Each structure stands twice: as C-alpha cells, then as structure tokens.
Amino acid sequence: MNPLPALAAAASEKATQSGPTLAVSDLRISAKRDRKSVELLRGVSFHVASGETLALVGESGCGKSITSLAVMGLLAPGLSMSGEVALTDAGGRIDLVALSAAERRKLCGRRLGMIFQEPMTSLNPMQRVGDQIAETLTTHGICSRQEAARRAVAMLDRMGIADPGRRALALPHELSGGMRQRVMIAMAMIGEPDLLIADEPTTALDVTVQAQILELIRDLSRERGMATLFISHDLAVVADIADRVAVMYAGEIVETGPIDQVLDAPLHPYTIGLIASRPALSTERRARLSAIFGAVPEPGRRPQGCAFHPRCSLAKPGLCDVGDVPLKRFDGRDVRCLRVGERVQA
C-alpha cells in the first residue's frame, strides 16, 4: 500500500527525468467514404515531455480531436491508422497503438488520464462521485477501499470544492457544471498519470470557473511532473496553459514552437489570421476584424499543394498550389509554408 508521500516523491523524481513521455510520429488516419479513402490526418508528429504542456490548436475539422482520440485509443472503428504513438517512462516504452483493449484498460487512470469537454456524458449518472473517483485506485489495487475513499475526498478538497466530504456522496446531476468538471479532473488525476490528455476541458464552462480549472491543471501538472496534451480551439486559453503549441489546419501541423514565440510573432499565415481574427480587449472598438476569408476545406476536398493557399493572401500560383509542403525549421519553430523565409527577408 503506497502512502501519499511516497507517491509524491515518485512523481517529483519523474519530473526530473529527461526524454519525452509521449512521442507521436507520422500519425496518419483515413476514413472510407463512398468507397474512397479520405485523409483526416496527414502525418502528424509531436512529443510531450514530462512536466510539459503541449497544446493542439485549430478550428473545427483541423484534426486536433481525432489526434487525441488516436492517442487515447478511442478512434471510431472503420478508420484506418498508421504511425507510432509511444509512451515512455521509468517503466519502459509502450506502443499505445499496438495495445489490446485489456492492456489499455490497465494503463488508464495510472499512466493515462483523460478529461473531456462534457463531464455529464463521461460520468456515471447513477454512482456517487466520490466512488467514481476512488474506483481508479481500487481497480488497479493501489490501496484499500477505505483508503481510496479517503483519498477521493482529499482530491476533491484539492480541487477547491467546499465541503468535499459531503460532495463526495453526491450524484453527478446534483453538482454544477464547474463542479462536475472538477470531479472529472479528480478522476483523471488521482492515479497520478504520466500523461494527461485534456480535450477542450473548459469549453463548456464560464470564464471564472474556466480560470479556476486552468489554474488547477497547471498546478497539478507542475507538481507531479505530468506530461499534458491540451486540445483547444481557443488560442487565448492555450496562452494561459501551454509551454508549446502546435497549430493544426486540415489534418496537418502548420506551425509549432514555444507558446510565446508563436503568439507574439506568428509565422504561418493561418496562425497570423487566427490571432488577428480574435477580437481582443485591446482591439479598437468597431475596427474591422481581419477575418480569414473562405472556410476550412472539407475532408476529401483538400486543395492541391498547401491546404491553406485558397484562403491565403500570400499564396503564389505555381508555388503554393502544387506539391506537398514540408515543415521547415525557421526562427526556432517548425512552419509549413513555402513563403516563410521570403517574406521575412522582403
């Protein structure tokens, strides 16, 4: 039976280790539609080190959620997938793609934690929330029932929930949306996972509650040296939590680098457009927003060449509309744009 201090010590040891915890390389996913194969993800690679938060950002249909589902092994049947998803830690290296369902269940909660957007669909409506949180510990035989119940209450307390002993006895519908989301985070965190995957965890929440939840995830990942993969459509939320960011468009990463660099001096025209189209408190009132014209291409209708070129004001015929565009190292980042160097020199 592991007492809490021992776990905490193990966690801090984990934080000091080097090497990526999660490594995804050349992940490709395609669906069959009308007997044709439609590419949803076109070779996505990234890594997340322990203690680090990587955010995947992009608009609907860019492939960020399907990436997280693939990492969690929750892809819908009927999709074909290739590439590598590897989780490395003190216990060795695990290929997440090759796992059987039973093997994966053994990892969930202990090495892999997940938080989704809608807590109501992820929680069991008939089970007390304290029991749902404790279940991770008892399922993996980490401690006794009583000890698990005690730790579940301690975890709720850590989540900033007032009167945690009483709340642990509540059913999900008796709690507010913010509290349910905190319950889900408690469930994901109690097993002290090496990797946390959070898919739009604050999107359904009010801003003051969102700020509480983001602070919580930040503190916990730092304390426990957890690697966090954070998926969001909102660059401003990402600005609050990520160390690095990968901007996705039409199934590809188009720009990736340290969060401040990407936000302060975006290089890819799509990243530039995303930042400019968001009305900020500092934007002059009634100034026109620089919207990106057009819309994201539907899967299967991906344009030739750079997927963004039909919406890009810098696109050059004969250059941007032919052939695939590779990620290029530029100014401390990887950018998928053929004109990136030229523009800066001009």
Place this chain on the structure above:
Amino acid sequence: MSSLIEVSGLSKRFTTDQRRDGRRLEVHAVSDVDLDIARGEVVALVGESGSGKTTLGRLMLRLIEPSSGAIRFDGVDITSLPAAEMRRLRRRMQIVFQDPFSSLNPHLRIGEAIAEPIQIHGLATGPALAARVDALLDRVGLPRTARERFPHEFSGGQRQRIAIARALAPEPDFIVADEAVAALDVSIQAQILNLLADLRTDLNLTMLFISHDLGVVQHIADRVAVMYLGRIVEIGDGARVMRDPVHPYTQALVVAAPSLDARRRNRPSPLPGDPPSPLDPPPGCSFASRCPIAEEACKRDRPVLKPVADGLAACFKTRSTPHKDPKEPAHAA
C-alpha cells in the same frame, strides 16, 4: 438620443417542481432590471450562465411574459399589448439565435425561409418578394443560388448568415442577437462580426447583443451591461467597462477572461466558488459570497445602481469616482 426600447422594474420568476415548506420554489431569473437602449445603439449583455441574460433578451421581445415590470417599445407600453397588436409590432423586433443548425427549418429552401417573414407580415409578393430575397442574400454575402438550396448544404457560418438574412427580412428596428457568434470558429466569427457591424451602420439597427465573450462584446457594443444572478450590477461605456471596471464582479470577469494580451504571468488568483442558487437568492448583494472586498453590510443589504464613471454600478464599496485616464489599464498593478 431617444430610447427605442426601455424596460423598468422588469422581473421574471419561473416556478419549479421543487418544494420547501409546502410551497413551490421559484427561480429568480431576472430581478428588477431597468435598461434602455437608444435608437441605433448596441448594448451588450454579459454574464455567466444562469445570470439571466437570455431571459432578459426574451422578455424584451415579449417572447416570454414578465412577472412584473414594464416594457416600452418606441414610446408604446407593450407589457400587456393584446396578441394581435403584438404580432404587428413583431415585424420591428427580431432575434438571431446561437445555433444556426437548430434555428432553421431543414425542410425549407433558403429562399422560402427568408421569404416567410416577409409574407407573414404582408410586405411583398410575387417579383417584388423575389427581389427582396435576392437583395437580402446579397446583403449578408451569400450567392443568390442559395435560394434553391437547403440548410444542410451550408456550413455553420453560412447558416448564421441565412439566420441573419431571415431576421432582417421584415426590416426590423430592433434585433436581439443571443450568443449569435458563440458557436462559430474564430475565423468565421470575425466574418459574422464584421457583417453585423456593417448592418448596424448601414441600417441604423438597434441591438441587444447577448454574449459571454468579453472580447467580442467590447468590439461591437456601445454600452455593456453586466449581469449577475438576475440583476444588472454594472453598466457603462463598453470600452471603459472592459478596461476600467468598477464593480468587483466585473473586475473578476475581466481578469478571468482568457486573452492573448494578458497572459498568465500577471494574473491574480481566479474568483473562488460558484454563484449562489437563483432558487434562494441571498438578501444582500448577490455577489457578496464571492467578493474579495465584501463586508457584513454587503450580506445584509442590497446595493442599488448608482452613478460611477460614465455609467452605473451596484456596490457599496465603490464611490462615484472621476473617470480615470483611459490609457491606464485597471488591472495592471
């Protein structure tokens, strides 16, 4: 400027199935709200879920009936206007909803959907009707070929353009936009915000813009009203309220709003706790339970809106202060 729409002492209580001491409990959705919107003005209503902003918007259009209070539209008291007269007036007041996927009839061609309100109000028929539909499609930036197509053939942003065209069809004076851009991706959201800004200028529309996104709000609104637990706690010039908020709740809201400008480093701790239950609103200031500067008096007595800066705020702890230098952000320290 004369007001186009004016509400006073407006309240709405919904009865629930829950009972206490044999009496049904009531949700106090909107409590004692005074608000007037001048002709051509855009007022934004901000607040978190459950603060009553959607209910207030619907009360102003009389889509739901108030429990008490009065609504005046263009000088006419419409609080208890008979149904037939209200229907005639409806031409002048329209609403755009958040979800363009559920607000359009999937079986109606776009041309029919846009023509419907024009026909209902008997504004045009035949070629004149077709010309009006075409003009509306042009106006919202959709191709005229859209007329023959169905909603499912369009993306979210295009559907929201259709919903806007439909709202504009009877040539209203007043539009309630209830989270009209909340469901859209940012790049599309910017397109729709630009469209709303153009329409507002070209057609001199009066608008109540309901949103939870402070960035969006400050971009589009002349004035901002902040709601908490069914009451307006602060109202004033949009840019000033966002930059230099007076009420402690508005301050917390501005600080908590994710922003590319103010990243985590200098953020104070987020507001603790949740709002009290609208089933049982506290006797004093509704924000007192979460307020960092609340005193005993705040829990006992309810503050009323009083003049501050260029607007009003309901807080005992703020004095009527002179307007600060607009260049100095309130939460910089």
